[in-house]
Amino acid sequence: MKPHRFFAACLALFMLTACAAPAEPDASCQIEVLAMDTIMTLTVYGQNERRGEAILQDAAARIRELESLLSVTDENSELYRANHSGGMPVPLSDDTLGLLTEALSLCASTDGALDISVYPAVRAWGFTTGAYRVPETAELKKLLSQVDYTRIALENGVLTLPEGMELDLGAVAKGYAGDRLMELFKERGVTSAIASLGGNVQTLGAKPDGSPWRVAVQAPEGGYAGVLEVVGKAVITSGGYQRYFEQDGNTYIHIIDPATGYPVENELASVTIVADSGTRGDGLSTALFVMGREGAAEYWRGHRDFDFVILTKNGGVVITEGLEDCFSLYGEWENAALEVLR
């Protein structure tokens, strides 16, 4: 087991919760949870110790519930059952239905740059197991005949997949989990909280002192490239550096172009989306990465209900105008060329 995995497993085992000074508005309670293949850190503010811990335990249970529905590898998950239904209709839980509905509308609006049926190709490259390999072009071509989100039938809460098609909600599940966590916190009367779910950060309200959260944009080479100041937003990054392998001098990343079945190879190092909805932010971070710089800019101009920070492989930064006053470059990236889209 890799050291960080072992560390994470220990954390999950103990479900660490820690609370600072009780009942003060800026008192914080925190829990770490290993789920969805990442370490999640949830922090709520302004709760006394008992309430804070109870809320966080419920939040951890909610994440586990979602994981048990949405995991593509867990043979007991609802998604696994749907993927192995042999073309038969499968009734869905409210969560899977809700996420699938949102995801399909994102597939359509991004014209298939996001395609949740790309799973057979993702698996062929070894990204689900870590047994990486470069598939033959003929193999990918055959697999691509099963990739087409428009053939997914979702009616009255029942999913029917064409035989052989398999779905992967990895591009949107953490964003959806973030949305559900913020919902749970709000229902419990929390007004200030932050959740870090791997490359996703989701915030509820502002910091307890009323100031914005400061969320770092990771630099591909490690460290930070910039800092975003946000209130009540999801900040979600898809990066080529997050999961990849190298073979014969080529780098293959975990984001697949559904049009070709090959890992995306463009000038982008990462796409960070700032949005109200975690699900939308997560789906768009993946889709805009596939679209590339020009495609991402064009999509943003056509929608404008979100913002982005793009880091390019050659050290450039592109942001949309909504972030002009809340994004600053950091450290080694302080003097990077910064373009603002309007």
Ligand code: AMP
């Ligand atoms: P993210 O980290 O949110 O960008 O999601 C990447 C994950 O989504 C990958 O690990 C795959 O499981 C899956 N995936 C990769 N490419 C796509 C794509 N074009 N559309 C939908 N899901 C994808």
Ligand code: MG
């Ligand atoms: Mg995503």
